[in-house]
Amino acid sequence: MKLNRLITLALSFFALLLPVSGIASELSQECQADFNGRKVRFVVAKEAGGGIDQYTRLIANIFADTTGARTQISNIVGGGGFLGLQAVATAGDENLTIGLFDAESLNQPFGNHSGLDLEDFYTLGIVMVEIEAWVGLVDFDLTQHGTARLIAAVSDPFLGVRRLGLAAHTMGIPLSAVGGYSGSSDAMAAILRGEVDVAAYALTSVLRAARGGMLKPVLLLSDGPVAEFADVPYLAGEGGIVDLFTQQWEPHKRIEAMRLARATAEISKSIRTLVISRNISQRSHRCIEEIIDNILFGDELAQAAAAVNRPITPINAQESSAILQRSHATAMEYRSLLSALLTEIMQ
Amino acid sequence: MPSFFDALLTGVTNTFSWPGILIPIMGTFLAMAISFLPGIGSASLMALMLVLTVSWSPESVLLLFGALVGGATFMGSVTAILFNIPGSAPSAAALLDGYPLGQKGYPRMAISCAATASAVGSLVGVIVLIALLPVLRPLIAELGPLERVLLGIWGLTTIISLPYSSKSKAATMCLLGLLLSMVGSDPVSGLARWTFGSNQMLHGLGTIPALLGFFTLAEIIGWGNQKFNQRVTVRPNQPADSVRSGINAVFKHRWLTIRSSIIGTLVGMVPGVGGTVAGFVAYGHATQTADDTTQFGKGDIRGLIAPEAAIDAKDGGSLLPAVALGLPGSEAGVFLVAVLLLHGLVPGTPMLTSQLPLTFTLIIALLFSNLLTSVIGVLLAPWLAKLSNFPLERMALPALVVSLVLIVQLNGQIFDLITAIVFGIAGYFFKLHNWPRVPFVIAFLLGNFIERNLALSARLIELDRIQPLQRPAALVIFLLILISVFWMYRKTKPEAETEALGAADTWIAAPLTAVCLVFCVSAVFANYSTITVVTSIVALLAWIVVTAKSYVGAWPSADPGIHHQGADSSTQTIAISSSPNLHLYLLLAFPLAIYLLGFFVSLAGLVFCWLLRQRETSWRNGLSALLLAVASAGISYFLLIELWNVILPTALLAQLLY
Incomplete structure (x- = not known):
């Protein structure tokens, strides 16, 4: 009897779903028709060959395969990603342009030349979220470093101040930044030459460089331990390096340092987000969101990304938007501190 | 190993x-x-x-x-x-x-x-x-x-x-x-x-x-x-070219x-x-x-x-x-x-x-x-x-x-x-x-x-x-x-400059001195880095000196009209700079035309005017110029839009019309 009821309930449930799935299918066909043969540009605000470029190429290929759209990749480099952002923000329905950016580019609390911010874009989804890490020589041990001044390499001071300046500030370590290195390779080579002690990049990049045997991640900018890297100190949370370093501090200062450490972990994450301009029509937005959702959560991207050794952690549009808003709010909360730290570390 | x-x-x-x-x-x-x-x-x-x-x-x-x-x-x-x-x-x-x-x-x-x-x-x-x-x-x-x-x-x-x-x-x-x-x-x-x-x-x-x-x-x-x-244009076929x-x-x-x-x-x-x-x-x-x-x-x-x-x-x-x-x-x-x-x-x-x-x-x-x-x-x-x-x-x-x-x-x-x-x-x-x-x-x-x-x-x-x-x-x-x-x-032989600066050089040097002045003033007031400020000041001073030298050199008898091609010239030619140069004006106007009319229309216009300038005026030449202009724009459209999928900004006129 119970079984019959369950079967009836299940059948009723699927019967209710039928019209919904019918609508979804119809919508897909509508989008399919809209995009078949249509030109869609994908903007990468970095040079060809890097992580963001590879993710974009994979997504653009699948986009073209699944919709019949003609996709094009444009590497619009410069201005800390602002030129790329601008290309996406100003594109409308007639020249649909999707961009894959690090959240840091979308979410600049200061030094924003373009005047663009999150409000100018629809978030389509997140391809990958990963923590940032400090990288140093294999014999460097941050837990034994004490309060001696650290010298850090930065490629972009506005990003460096979050990943390095703020993190060092929470640990009570004085830090001087050396700006002008052109990219992660140049900065990591500077560590090998002994010019600087540390640099900070996405964990994947750090691990890639560490395979040479001379560098290693020396600090994870995470809010808690990371299982695969149990021996690497982490910044925030219980047992983290800030927790360790501030044990002798006054309670209110310690609480503030712990809070700041969590905020640092939050705003320094590498969040690779797909966005499109708010200039586009509702219909285009709906379709693109659907298409991107299908791509992000489909097997094809997972397999293609695995084949080129690029992990993905897909997040849908709604949740992505919330994550970015949260990160932006945190960055804005510490805006004046970041600004002061920027001046301090570059002097 | x-x-x-x-x-x-x-x-x-x-x-x-x-x-x-x-x-x-x-x-x-x-x-x-x-x-x-x-x-x-x-x-x-x-x-x-x-x-x-x-x-x-x-x-x-x-x-x-x-x-x-x-x-x-x-x-x-x-x-x-x-x-x-x-x-x-x-x-x-x-x-x-x-x-x-x-x-x-x-x-x-x-x-x-x-x-x-x-x-x-x-x-x-x-x-x-x-x-x-x-x-x-x-x-x-x-x-x-x-x-x-x-x-x-x-x-x-x-x-x-x-x-x-x-x-x-x-x-x-x-x-x-x-x-x-x-x-x-x-x-x-x-x-x-x-x-x-x-x-x-x-x-x-x-x-x-x-x-x-x-x-x-x-x-x-x-x-x-x-x-x-x-x-x-002197481009002889050299017998030693092999x-x-x-x-x-x-x-x-x-x-x-x-x-x-x-x-x-x-x-x-x-x-x-x-x-x-x-x-x-x-x-x-x-x-x-x-x-x-x-x-x-x-x-x-x-x-x-x-x-x-x-x-x-x-x-x-x-x-x-x-x-x-x-x-x-x-x-x-x-x-x-x-x-x-x-x-x-x-x-x-x-x-x-x-x-x-x-x-x-x-x-x-x-x-x-x-x-x-x-x-x-x-x-x-x-x-x-x-x-x-x-x-x-x-x-x-x-x-x-x-x-x-x-x-x-x-x-x-x-x-x-x-x-x-x-x-x-x-x-x-x-x-x-x-x-x-x-x-x-x-x-x-x-x-x-x-x-x-x-x-x-x-x-x-x-x-x-x-x-x-x-x-x-x-x-x-x-x-x-x-x-x-x-x-x-x-x-290097310790010789004086082989070419004195003249009036025509003033026409080059004076605007560029003005450019350097703008750069220098903005560098100083916008608090740019020391390297930037120093470079802009040195550049400004150098251009002022050259402008002054060219002005003095031009006075009173320099002829601005005729100039021989220089050391890095590739053709042995003599050009008369005072003659009208429509090609130059066409290129100058080209970006503005793109902004107003879009790239392909402007390109067609550029080609049409360029060809008309080079040929005798007749309806036959006009027609062939028009056809070539349309063909150039068409081929460019095919390459840029169809083949390379380049997305170009919408022209102002198109924005107003649609």
Whole structure:
């Protein structure tokens, strides 16, 4: 009897779903028709060959395969990603342009030349979220470093101040930044030459460089331990390096340092987000969101990304938007501190 | 661990096995085809290949990537020799004497000479690399910002050794080049600098658009104007122009070729430096060591041999930071690291020990590809050379359309087009009034690189992280600079300027002084970095002096009308500058027309007006001009929109209408 009821309930449930799935299918066909043969540009605000470029190429290929759209990749480099952002923000329905950016580019609390911010874009989804890490020589041990001044390499001071300046500030370590290195390779080579002690990049990049045997991640900018890297100190949370370093501090200062450490972990994450301009029509937005959702959560991207050794952690549009808003709010909360730290570390 | 010679043998076997040899052959042809089209870098090809070759064996992938890197270098110089269009930034050095050689009636010799110098350069480069392999890691680790800035300065000192009719002009042009290289973002602080509120300028002025404008568009404006100014183009067919003479020239100047190759290899090993510096340093070396420098810039074969040998020799060196340290120092290096990791290979020590056979596979594939491009270049030289016989007046318009389309294709940015046109018009006037363009280009290409590394070095010295006197590589390069400068001054005759500044020079100098004044004032008031402020003040002072000299020189009897073509002129012509130049106005109006009417309508209008200007007025000519204009716009539309999927901004008129 119970079984019959369950079967009836299940059948009723699927019967209710039928019209919904019918609508979804119809919508897909509508989008399919809209995009078949249509030109869609994908903007990468970095040079060809890097992580963001590879993710974009994979997504653009699948986009073209699944919709019949003609996709094009444009590497619009410069201005800390602002030129790329601008290309996406100003594109409308007639020249649909999707961009894959690090959240840091979308979410600049200061030094924003373009005047663009999150409000100018629809978030389509997140391809990958990963923590940032400090990288140093294999014999460097941050837990034994004490309060001696650290010298850090930065490629972009506005990003460096979050990943390095703020993190060092929470640990009570004085830090001087050396700006002008052109990219992660140049900065990591500077560590090998002994010019600087540390640099900070996405964990994947750090691990890639560490395979040479001379560098290693020396600090994870995470809010808690990371299982695969149990021996690497982490910044925030219980047992983290800030927790360790501030044990002798006054309670209110310690609480503030712990809070700041969590905020640092939050705003320094590498969040690779797909966005499109708010200039586009509702219909285009709906379709693109659907298409991107299908791509992000489909097997094809997972397999293609695995084949080129690029992990993905897909997040849908709604949740992505919330994550970015949260990160932006945190960055804005510490805006004046970041600004002061920027001046301090570059002097 | 395999022995050194076993590994080398394995590398050779991998490359020349059957059917494995087909991979580097295909890769070479692909890279040659892509690099023959100016402005289209090999990065897109490599990105595509990265994904397509995921399932290949590591040996096969390295064979392909070696060929893609090796095959891309030489063909860029062919377009430079034939059309004054550098196929890539490193090929810019080949313009200086390669194009004049072609125009003087030696295109076969120039192409075959470039091909042979490339082959010798790559061979010497690989031999040097193999010899240095055991000490590679410590050697690369020695090359930091201080060494780089010194290398950049070494490249800049080549400006001194070039022959000029006016040293004042050369100095001011150099300073102008340095100033314009600073436009964009400050490399240290990341703050906008001289962008005047334009986001497009944040990335600075693009190298390829600037070079295409400065040399190619400037040349085209001159060509288009020929008929109406009764200019006489002298391009005799020289009996001595042969493939054999080109090959012989390299062997005649064998020591220069070898020295330039060594320079190229060593410069290539410095991460981030690239072939542009290598080419110019080698060019400077050729001028410094030559007894007679009067023909440099006018078609001296040594001015082609040196940069060609250097830019091909640097290929191997540029990949080594990626192989030896896992840290790419060039665009190709980025892809190489990605390839290595994708195929489970570990860049760094393993690539120089347990995986040494694979490193040799890459190096031998690179060498094979370089040699193959050279052989093809020599074989094709007679046919390629025929392209240079095409009448310049008829070539102007197609070359203009191709250049404009290629510039837009780079990034789909109209700003690149504006950059190219501004540089083109400036380059035209500089050439017309005998202002040396080479110092400007060298300074423009090296300026940002020098500034970035100078700021880094200063900061590291301030933080006590580098001690200049304890860096042997820096001391060696510094010594080389001193020797170069001493050598150059020893050879330079203490003579006065051969050309006095005149009234027409005031027309060049005065506006540029005003530009420098704007730059200087904004640098001071916007609190730019010390390097920026100092450079802008020095540039302003230099331009004020030159303007004053030209004004005084013009008074009272200078004739502004007639000017002889200058040291870097490629055609022996006399132009009358006061005659109307519609082509110039057309190009000036082109960006505005794009903004109002869109790229394709404006292009059609440009072609139509250009053709009408060149022909007799008749309805038949008008109709054919109209048809050609529509065809040009149609073909451009097909290429840009249909084939390359470039998305261009919507014209104002279209926005108003729809």
